[in-house]
Amino acid sequence: MENKIVQKIQNLLELAYDAPNDEEGQTALLMAQKLMFKHKLSMSDVTATKTNNNIGEAVGTWEYRLPWWQEELAAILGKNFRCQTIRRRKMDEGITEVIFFGYQSDTELCTRVYEGAILYLKYRLKRLLPTVTKSRWKDYKKSYLLGFLEGLDHRFRDQVQSSEEYALMVQVPEEVLEEQQQRMGDLKSRSLKMAFDVDYEAYLSGLEQSKETKLLSEELLNGHQI
Known part of the structure; x- marks a missing residue:
């Protein structure tokens, strides 16, 4: 279950990074943050499996x-x-x-x-x-x-x-x-x-x-x- 949540957050963050000043991108970032707070996940938890997050x-x-x-x-x-x-x-x-x-x-x-x-x-x-x-x-x-x-x-x-x-x-x-x-x-x-x-x-x-x-x-x- 947690892997699915992490993947969902990662997808939302990628959308936010693609358009940081766009309304859709900002909404995606807010949703990602709410999920992180809800499931007590840190940014390191979310990015640990991402190979491009050096x-x-x-x-x-x-x-x-x-x-x-x-x-x-x-x-x-x-x-x-x-x-x-x-x-x-x-x-x-x-x-x-x-x-x-x-x-x-x-x-x-x-x-x-x-x-x-x-x-x-x-x-x-x-x-x-x-x-x-x-x-x-x-x-x-x-x-x-x-x-x-x-x-x-x-x-x-x-x-x-x-x-x-x-x-x-x-x-x-x-x-x-x-x-x-x-x-x-x-x-x-x-x-x-x-x-x-x-x-x-x-x-x-x-x-x-x-x-x-x-x-x-x-x-x-x-x-x-x-």
């Missing part, structure tokens, strides 16, 4: 000059998708990569959501550009992004605090941490420092937008896990 890394993005907000967005998503987020500078190529390290199924999902989030925010900025004067735009853009990212982070924090089960599910698995330590050693923490005048109108706009965006389904955020 621990490794996935490149979320790479840039010659990595924007601060893309790095911050990756950090927020990584810690809520059971992944270690790593910033890696490749000097010989002159690029900076954002890496998600974890189980393959987790890194794939996190990468897809991350890519979608970047496209979404670029779209929002493009829409905002004509509404702001050129002299105001630089601080406005940073303030909007800061508000959006802080709002998104708060949404995750609220969910973690509201559900002990959710908090346990989004933790980076111990075996992932051990594997990352063996391959890469200790990771240096990095704090982003930005000097600019906060535009509070833009900041509040980003904060409100983070609450309304459908980038992350409200049903999932109010349920169990992304």
Whole structure:
């Protein structure tokens, strides 16, 4: 009986990974999580029999000059998708990569959501550009992004605090941490420092937008896990 349940959960997760931002994919993920809770199964129980769920890394993005907000967005998503987020500078190529390290199924999902989030925010900025004067735009853009990212982070924090089960599910698995330590050693923490005048109108706009965006389904955020 348990094997059939595990197989059903695996099928639902595969559907979710194929379309993480699609309504069908999100519904499949919620159903998988409910079954896991009901039958007291962990992600390791579900993925133990999957040959393609090795621990490794996935490149979320790479840039010659990595924007601060893309790095911050990756950090927020990584810690809520059971992944270690790593910033890696490749000097010989002159690029900076954002890496998600974890189980393959987790890194794939996190990468897809991350890519979608970047496209979404670029779209929002493009829409905002004509509404702001050129002299105001630089601080406005940073303030909007800061508000959006802080709002998104708060949404995750609220969910973690509201559900002990959710908090346990989004933790980076111990075996992932051990594997990352063996391959890469200790990771240096990095704090982003930005000097600019906060535009509070833009900041509040980003904060409100983070609450309304459908980038992350409200049903999932109010349920169990992304």
